Amino acid sequence: MSESIGTTGLILNEPLLWERGKKGRCGFSMPAGDVPPSPLPAGLTGDGPDFPDLSEIEVVRHYTRLSTWNFGVDTGLYPLGSCTMKYNPKINEKLASLRGFAVAHPLLPSEFSQGALRLMFDLERFLVAITGLDAVTLQPAAGAQGELTGMLIVHAYHRNRGRQRTKILIPDTAHGTNPASAALCGYAPVPMPSGPDGILLPKVVAGLMDGETAGIMITNPNTLGLFEANILEIARIVHDRGGLVYGDGANMNAVLGVVRPGEIGVDILHLNLHKTFSTPHGGGGPGAGPVAVRKDLARFLPVPRVIERNGTYELSEDFPESVGRVMAFHGHFGVLVRAYAYILSMGPDGLKQVSRLAVLNANYLREKLKDVLHPAFDRPCMHECVFSDRNQQGTGITTLEMAKRLMDYGYHPPTIYFPLVVHGAIMIEPTETETKEDLDGFIEAFRSVVREASENLGVVREAPVRCKVKRLDETAAARNPCLAG
Amino acid sequence: MRYLPHTDDDISAMLGVVGLKELDDLFAAVPGNCRFGGALQLPEAMSEWALEEHVGRLACRMGVSPEYSVFLGAGSYDHYIPATVSHLLGRSEFVTSYTPYQPEMLQGTLQGIYEYQTLTARLLGMEVATASHYDGATALAEALLMAVRITKRKKVALSRAIHPHYRQVVRTYFAPTGYELLEIPYLETGLTDLARLEEIRDLAAVAVQSPNFFGCIENLQAAAEKAHSGGALLVSGFTEALAFGLLKSPGSQGADIVAGEGQSLGIPRSFGGPALGMLASRKQHMRSLPGRLVGQTKDRDGKRGFVLTLATREQHIRREKATSNICSNNSLCALAAAMYMASLGGTGIRQLAALNHDKAEYLKNALRDAGCAIRFSSPTFNEFVVGFPGGYDARYRRLLDRKIVAGLPLGAHYPELADHGLLCVTETCSREEMDRLVREVTA
Numbered sequence: 001m002s003e004s005i006g007t008t009g010l011i012l013n014e015p016l017l018w019e020r021g022k023k024g025r026c027g028f029s030m031p032a033g034d035v036p037p038s039p040l041p042a043g044l045t046g047d048g049p050d051f052p053d054l055s056e057i058e059v060v061r062h063y064t065r066l067s068t069w070n071f072g073v074d075t076g077l078y079p080l081g082s083c084t085m086k087y088n089p090k091i092n093e094k095l096a097s098l099r100g101f102a103v104a105h106p107l108l109p110s111e112f113s114q115g116a117l118r119l120m121f122d123l124e125r126f127l128v129a130i131t132g133l134d135a136v137t138l139q140p141a142a143g144a145q146g147e148l149t150g151m152l153i154v155h156a157y158h159r160n161r162g163r164q165r166t167k168i169l170i171p172d173t174a175h176g177t178n179p180a181s182a183a184l185c186g187y188a189p190v191p192m193p194s195g196p197d198g199i200l201l202p203k204v205v206a207g208l209m210d211g212e213t214a215g216i217m218i219t220n221p222n223t224l225g226l227f228e229a230n231i232l233e234i235a236r237i238v239h240d241r242g243g244l245v246y247g248d249g250a251n252m253n254a255v256l257g258v259v260r261p262g263e264i265g266v267d268i269l270h271l272n273l274h275k276t277f278s279t280p281h282g283g284g285g286p287g288a289g290p291v292a293v294r295k296d297l298a299r300f301l302p303v304p305r306v307i308e309r310n311g312t313y314e315l316s317e318d319f320p321e322s323v324g325r326v327m328a329f330h331g332h333f334g335v336l337v338r339a340y341a342y343i344l345s346m347g348p349d350g351l352k353q354v355s356r357l358a359v360l361n362a363n364y365l366r367e368k369l370k371d372v373l374h375p376a377f378d379r380p381c382m383h384e385c386v387f388s389d390r391n392q393q394g395t396g397i398t399t400l401e402m403a404k405r406l407m408d409y410g411y412h413p414p415t416i417y418f419p420l421v422v423h424g425a426i427m428i429e430p431t432e433t434e435t436k437e438d439l440d441g442f443i444e445a446f447r448s449v450v451r452e453a454s455e456n457l458g459v460v461r462e463a464p465v466r467c468k469v470k471r472l473d474e475t476a477a478a479r480n481p482c483l484a485g
Numbered sequence: 486m487r488y489l490p491h492t493d494d495d496i497s498a499m500l501g502v503v504g505l506k507e508l509d510d511l512f513a514a515v516p517g518n519c520r521f522g523g524a525l526q527l528p529e530a531m532s533e534w535a536l537e538e539h540v541g542r543l544a545c546r547m548g549v550s551p552e553y554s555v556f557l558g559a560g561s562y563d564h565y566i567p568a569t570v571s572h573l574l575g576r577s578e579f580v581t582s583y584t585p586y587q588p589e590m591l592q593g594t595l596q597g598i599y600e601y602q603t604l605t606a607r608l609l610g611m612e613v614a615t616a617s618h619y620d621g622a623t624a625l626a627e628a629l630l631m632a633v634r635i636t637k638r639k640k641v642a643l644s645r646a647i648h649p650h651y652r653q654v655v656r657t658y659f660a661p662t663g664y665e666l667l668e669i670p671y672l673e674t675g676l677t678d679l680a681r682l683e684e685i686r687d688l689a690a691v692a693v694q695s696p697n698f699f700g701c702i703e704n705l706q707a708a709a710e711k712a713h714s715g716g717a718l719l720v721s722g723f724t725e726a727l728a729f730g731l732l733k734s735p736g737s738q739g740a741d742i743v744a745g746e747g748q749s750l751g752i753p754r755s756f757g758g759p760a761l762g763m764l765a766s767r768k769q770h771m772r773s774l775p776g777r778l779v780g781q782t783k784d785r786d787g788k789r790g791f792v793l794t795l796a797t798r799e800q801h802i803r804r805e806k807a808t809s810n811i812c813s814n815n816s817l818c819a820l821a822a823a824m825y826m827a828s829l830g831g832t833g834i835r836q837l838a839a840l841n842h843d844k845a846e847y848l849k850n851a852l853r854d855a856g857c858a859i860r861f862s863s864p865t866f867n868e869f870v871v872g873f874p875g876g877y878d879a880r881y882r883r884l885l886d887r888k889i890v891a892g893l894p895l896g897a898h899y900p901e902l903a904d905h906g907l908l909c910v911t912e913t914c915s916r917e918e919m920d921r922l923v924r925e926v927t928a
Contacts, residue, residue, distance in 0.1 A: 017600045017827050027828035028567055030836055034916040037839070038846035040864055044702050046733035048838075049608040053830035056569055063573040063597070063824060070593030072581030080583060087488055088581050091533050097571075097753070100544030105557050106757030107893055109885065112548025116756045119543050129526045141619035141758070142813040144800070155661045180800035180810035185661040189805050227514045258512055260521045274813065278488075282817030283594035284584035284616070284777065286759035302657070324657035328560055328622035328650045328746070329757025341540060347530025350486045356508040357491055363503045363511060380503070380514065407590050415586075418801075435490040436499060467589040469790040474588075477782035477794040481771060483613045484603040485781070 005076065005441060006410030008466050014065040016485055021052040027059045069468040070283070071412055077434055077442050079365075081384045081415035081427025082175065082223055084253045084275030089345065092278065092338035101337060106329035110314035116333060117313035121306045123340045127292055130343075130351070131249075131269055132260025135298035137305065138290045139331040143250055146270025146289025147181035147217075150246050152323040153268055153293065153300045154214050155185045157244060160300075160321065165214035165243075171200055173223045173419045178248060187214055194421065198224045198377045202233040209237055215244035220261070221251045223419040223427070225362065225381035227259075235265020244268060244297075252276045253431065254359055254383035257352030267294045277339035288335040302326045357432035358383040361439060365430055368443045372450040376422045383431075389424025397453035397460055399424040404471060405452065405463035409445035486530070548890065554918045555890040556848075558868050558909025559698070560621065560648050560724040561757060562749045565913055570751045570824045579820060584777070584813070588792040589784075595791035598816060599779045601823035608729050608826070609743045610736025611765035616777035617819035618762025618811065621746025622654035625692065625722050627775045627809055628744035628764055629655060632690035632718045633664055634808070635773050640665040641690045642717075644677040646697035648724055649898040655692075664689075675701035675861025675870070679711050688717035694745075695721060695735065696728050699907065700845075700868030701861055709739025718742060726750050726763065726822075728866045730829075730838030742766045751825025752818050761818040772798060775809030777816075837912060841867050845910040848919045852908075855927045860905055868909045870895065870902065873926050877904045884925055891922065 039045075054062070072078070078085035096102075104116055124136040140146040151168075158164050168187040170178050171194055179189035190208055195201040199222065209216070216238050220228040228234070235245045247266035253276045261269045273279050274287035281287070293301060303322045304315035315330070346354065359382050366375060366385035373387035389399045403413035403426075415427040430439060452460050464470065491499075496508065505511060512520070531539065549555070555563065574580075578593060585591035598616045605614035618624040629641050641659075643652055645668050652668070659666050667685060672678045677693050691712040695703035705721055712719040721735035723745030729735075735743045747761035748754065766774060772795065780794035800807040829837060845867045852871055853859050860870035873880040877894065884891045896903035910919065 014596075016596070016603075017823075018603070021830070024832060026830055026833040027569065028830075028833045028837070029565075030833060031565075031840065031912055033840055033843060035843050035847035038843045038850075039839075040702075040731065040842060040866075044733065044864060045731055046610075046729075046737060048730055048831055048835040049604070049734070049826075051604060051607065051826055051829065051831035051834060053832050054827055056567075056828070059824065059827050060569055060573065062827070064576070066593040066597055067573075067576040067578040068593065069591075069596070070578035070582050071590045072578050074577035074581045078581075078583070080586075083583055085581075085583060088577075089488060091536065093575070093580075095537065095540045095544075096755075098541060098544035100547040100549055102753040102755055103549045103563065104547045104756040105549075105555055105563075105754055105890075106561050107557060107559055108548050108555075108890065112553070112885075112890070113756070115543035115546035118546070119540075126527055132521065141623070141815075142811070144810045144812045145619060145623070148810055152657065152661065175812075176800035176802070176804045176807070177810050177812050179805035180803075180807045183805035183807075184658070184810055186663070227512075227519075229514060229516050229519070232516075232518060255512075255515070257525050258521060259515060259519055263521060264519045280580045280817075281583040281813070282815075283579055283582045283591070283598075283820065284816030285813035286619075286815045286818060287813040324660065325650060325653040326623070326657055327758065328620050328648070328654060328760075331757075332619075332759040333756040334753070334759055337540070341536055344528060344531045344536055344539070345488070345533070346486065348525035348527040350489070350530050351525060351527070353486065353489060356511060357489055357496075359511040360491075360496065360499055360503070360508065364499045367503050380511070382514070403587065404589065407587070412590060413587050433488055433490065436495045464589050468592045469589055469784040469788055470786055472588050472784050472790045472792050473782045474792050474794070477780040477792045478796070481778075481794055482781040483599075483771070483778055483794075484606045485599070 004409045006408050006466055011468055012065050014062055017062060018052040018485060020058055021054040023053050025053040025055045027054050027056040076410055077438050078412040079414050079428045079430045080412060081429040082250060084429060084431055086278055086431040087433035088278055088280040089342060092341045095341050096334045096337040114313055117306050119340055120336060121308055121313055123336055126343050127271060127290055131292040132262030133269060133292035134295040135301060136290055136292045137301045138336055139302045139327050140289040140291055141327055141332055142285055142287040143270055143272040143289040144177040144181060145326060146291045147177055148184055149291045149302060149326055150268040150270055151181050151185040153297055154244050156300045156323050157297060158214055165212050167213045169208055169213060169216040172421050174217060174219060178217045198226045199228050200230060200234060202230050202237060205234045206237050209241050209243060213243055215246055217246045217248060219248040219251060221254045221382040224376060224386050225384040227382055231264050250275060251383060254355055256355040258355055267297060273335055273339040278342040279335045279338040286332050286335055288332045354432050361430040361432060361434055365428055365439060365443060369446060372447055373426060384427055384429035386422055387426040388422045392453060395453050396457055399426055401460050402449050405449045405460045406445060407464040408466045411442050411445055553888045553890055556892050556908045557890050559893045559907055560746060561754045562725060563911050563913050564749050566751050567828050569828060570821055573824055574821050585793060592790060595779050597820045597823060599781060599791045601819045602779060604823055604826045605763055606765055609765045610734025611743055612768040613771050614765035615774055616779055617814040617816055618764055618776055619815055620758060620760045620762045621724055622651040624744040624762030624764045625651050626655045626658035628720045628742045629690055629692060631742060631773050631775060632720055635770055636689040636718060638687050638689035640688050642667045642669050642685060642688050644669050644693040646671040646677050646699060647692060647694040647722055648698045675699045675863045676703055679707055682711045688715055690718045690720045692720040692722060694723060696725055696866040699861055699870045700865035701863040702732060702866060705735055705738035705740060720744060725867055727838050727841060730834035731842060747822045750822035752821050759815055759818055761815050761822055773808060776811045776814055840912050844914055848910050851923045855923050867911060868907055870905050871908055872905045877906045880926060881906060887925055889922055889925060
């Protein structure tokens with residue numbers, strides 16, 4: 001193969017913060033007091049926290065070195081399935097940190113927050129246009145909180161109709177957040193098997209959907225990367241029996257401008273701005289999980305809501321049927337600014353092209369890998385492709401070991417062992433922002449790993465050898481937890 | 486479009502590989518009656534410079550310093566953020582990575598969060614802290630649900646001196662559960678009326694906030710004793726994390742779970758978010774904690790390293806039996822807080838907290854001397870409730886015209902405190918600004 005991008009360089013060691021520093025140092029520009037000291041009564045004060053004292057350069061070196069042990073989208077291909085690790089535009093970072101936004105207090109009177117409120121109002125309208133639903137809340141902090149908000153709305157809807165229900169249908173391919181969010185609202189998840197083609201069958205839904213079932217949570221495209229083609233029929237069954245259809249929009253990157261969930265029977269949908277709308281993942285957040293709903297469910301959305309009156313914007317809590325507040329303030333505004341900037345940068349045609357190219361990249365990868373990895377389903381995929389470990393069974397190599405070996409080649413591994421219904425699952429989502437050359441490099445690396453598995457098993461089992469650390473013992477970490485130093 | 490790298494040649498070559506002619510053929514699996522036929526009703530694409538101008542104009546339509554003097558806290562505080570924190574936090578290796586499911590490749594994030602957990606535990610006087618939650622309000626709601634799981638009791642008591650929005654979020658989280666929420670009133674001193682707890686049986690948790698919403702420093706030790714004597718846990722909340730540079734930590738006074746907001750620690754207010762939910766507990770409750778945890782381990786060569794751990798509590802393993810539904814949290818904000826705490830150090834955080842307190846006391850005393858009513862007698866940190874001569878509300882409006890935001894009017898949340906406001910002072914307020922406020926109030 002051509003030279004791999006994975007290589008070793010000079011990796012510096014760096015101790016823990018408290019293994020550095022000396023008492024009396026400070027990395028903070030402490031202002032001189034311009035008022036007299038006013039000590040608190042002695043009984044109220046403590047010794048202060050036992051923090052290390054570091055100088056500015058020690059702090060800078062510490063975090064700079066730590067950062068070099070990390071891999072991000074800006075470093076290379078990060079095809080973590082279901083996470084949509086697309087490029088995070090730099091202009092969006094700049095705009096989110098504009099002083100007017102960055103220092104804005106969330107409880108200023110509305111007349112002093114017109115810029116932020118206008119941005120939120122317009123972003124809600126953009127998301128209405130994209131989803132085909134009627135109203136949006138931007139408050140939820142992440143996808144899982146969007147799901148919780150959606151489930152609270154389902155709960156409020158049934159309570160409002162006079163009879164609460166107890167169960168919710170969730171496909172076996174769903175993200176773990178779905179059943180966890182439903183459970184927070186007291187709904188017992190009823191697992192639903194997908195059909196032989198990897199998608200839900202209306203007859204299965206019809207067999208499970210009863211008067212005790214509040215609705216269905218459905219991810220479309222699903223986590224196998226397949227479009228739930230029976231969605232209209234499924235929605236009809238659920239609606240006929242008094243339920244609601246909750247759409248998990250985690251995979252919306254596949255269908256921007258192609259499918260509008262509001263037009264295919266979805267009543268409530270959350271979006272992940274950190275996936276589809278390019279805001280950075282931040283090593284595990286902050287994200288944002290806005291929720292869009294059908295017109296007659298808008299009254300249940302969290303408060304406060306942004307309203308417009310004669311060209312001025314204000315926050316209103318005057319929605320008596322609202323599920324209430326889900327965050328202390330107005331959600332992750334800084335993330336909203338980035339998503340707003342992304343939508344304006346792309347425009348309607350650009351967003352549609354995003355999904356086309358995301359699906360093209362995934363299918364291209366699938367086609368180029370399907371002779372060495374076993375596709376979970378023998379049909380084209382949407383924005384991500386899922387393989388099982390069937391071809392590797394008997395070779396002594398596992399999905400985990402292949403994933404670890406990919407690191408040595410300079411790629412972040414795909415999502416592995418999810419969805420649970422695929423044995424040894426390998427779930428690859430390249431996203432639209434990757435070049436053909438980078439995809440080719442990844443394909444070549446993956447093929448090479450598969451080859452190594454039969455020719456040189458030792459090297460795969462040893463992997464990774466080019467990271468800061470070798471394979472870490474996760475079992476020991478859980479057996480004797482050491483969570484603080 | 487510069488984010489989409491495909492040339493026409495790339496597209497046709499790749500379509501050739503997958504055996505299709507047109508890009509739209511990729512959507513053959515989407516039935517015709519599911520397709521959107523129209524065009525998205527969105528503004529046309531903007532160039533980078535046009536976008537910058539447009540968003541820049543919006544950002545100018547905000548009442549912010551230095552044009553305005555903002556004496557407003559109430560859960561979102563104006564503290565100086567060192568340039569190093571913003572700079573280091575902007576490193577794209579941190580910004581553009583995701584949850585470290587593959588730890589060998591993300592040791593930077595993992596060690597950074599392990600350090601954050603450690604500094605947080607030390608700040609709050611607890612043994613373990615989680616990797617982060619969305620904000621102080623959701624952290625409090627999750628802490629109370631955790632107490633319900635631990636004690637197997639279904640009733641919690643919240644002090645009315647907890648931030649009103651936090652209580653609203655708790656109410657939202659509790660609404661579908663059937664668990665009971667009780668509110669404990671506050672006394673004329675501004676402190677929670679702990680004696681009320683004696684009338685209530687079978688509580689899972691007692692929640693108080695200190696410093697509370699009025700800035701008053703609660704007696705956490707007494708709260709812990711009252712809670713524990715009835716078999717309940719003390720959940721201690723906070724909105725101003727910097728206070729623990731000076732005050733006794735909640736852990737040292739007997740709190741079982743501590744949950745609050747870390748925005749003060751190097752995170753911009755950003756119109757309310759993203760901020761940082763901090764949650765910590767005693768080690769005995771570690772396995773009931775919601776959310777991510779980073780733990781120390783070793784690699785194959787025996788070298789120290791860090792991984793996500795105790796994942797069997799979490800939704801991706803336990804699904805509906807998980808301790809929370811949380812997945813993405815506020816990791817980058819936690820990293821910012823760690824950078825900020827490291828920059829201050831133990832010596833620095835004490836100095837800075839003392840400076841904050843001194844400044845707030847200066848304004849409080851000056852207003853009192855000028856004839857304003859300081860509503861509560863208890864010692865406060867950074868915030869206090871005040872009434873102005875001639876009425877707070879009228880004066881508040883007049884001061885807005887003079888580009889002074891004189892705190893938060895309290896009537897909407899506390900009818901009994903109508904015509905009072907909650908003022909906040911931090912190290913960023915100069916004596917001149919405070920003197921000007923006093924002059925304008927009494928003018």
